[in-house]
Amino acid sequence: MAKTVDRAVGIDIGGTGMKAGIVDLSEGTMLSDRVRIDTPEGAHPADVLRTAHDLLELLGADAEGLPLGVCFPAIVKGGRTLSAANISHDWIGFEAEKFFEDGLGRQIHFVNDADAAGLAEARFGAAKGRDGLTILTTLGTGIGSAFIYDGVLIPNTELGHLIWEGESIERFAAATARERNDLSWEEWGHRLQKFYAHVEFLFSPDLFVVGGGVSKNPEKFMPYITTRAEMVTAVHRNNAGIIGAASLAQV
Structure with missing residues (x-):
């Protein structure tokens, strides 16, 4: 050690x-x-x-x-x-x-x-050395978010609580929503498309980093998401x- x-x-x-x-x-x-x-x-x-x-x-x-x-x-x-x-x-x-x-x-x-996840990716992972705005999202029980601008954390963003159809968008698009509503990966991917398109319209990031437990299976849902910004999975995933x-x- x-x-x-x-x-x-x-x-x-x-x-x-x-x-x-x-x-x-x-x-x-x-x-x-x-x-x-x-x-x-x-x-x-x-x-x-x-x-x-x-x-x-x-x-x-x-x-x-x-x-x-x-x-x-x-x-x-x-x-x-x-x-x-x-x-x-x-x-x-x-x-x-x-x-x-x-x-x-x-x-x-x-x-x-x-x-914390955003800092890990900025210091040691997918966002290391990246200029501009990186938005990391964690897809799990809810949707967490981290903004990193030129390597500096802008703390306590809460994108999972953007209002969508009268409630927090994480109720619609978090990983638990896929399980709760018995959605296929493709159906869930289409929901995520709405989430990421909305976030991109609001903030115009240079990079999206997708984290959380489901980031170990990006091939199941990321093909259904299209953004102008580059989108990658978190290097450190659920760690x-x-x-x-x-x-x-x-x-």
Whole structure:
């Protein structure tokens, strides 16, 4: 393994699963196997904290004493979570960073999950060295987004909550919408086309990066999406949140 100073732990808290791993901060790669536990039902703060502790135990002795970054599906400002989509409303206005620091007995850095994934791709992946506006989207329980302009993160964008037919567009186009409505990959791809066309009209990005769990199967849905901007899959796929959170752990 690399020297301790070059390693950190990332925890990615999602609406359906919580994942963690040890990351090489110089290369942006996973040094450990990824460990995963289902997100506790309701995703209340105390239950999520307990699951984070269980993830650290699964990582074992190699994770002890390392810097820790945590990414989370909410707007995060000054260590507080200010929104709650697909999680308990207890998180709204909650001092999440302090709560986790007190509960885990270590300093952490708390960040929005899609922003963490965007940083991973900007520093170590598909958006590295790219000029202009990159928009990363994570397709999963909801739709997360990250804006990277000339390598700099513009935090807390929420494209999944653009209003579409009276509700958040993620209800129409997230990966869970495909499962919930029993859509074929092609049918879902056509829904995604509407989402990406709308986003492109609003922001005119130079690059789209598609992340989230489904990014491991791009051939199933990306052929049905056409954009003016180049569109690629995230290099780090569903590990991007872990890697990005870990990369912020020493900030």
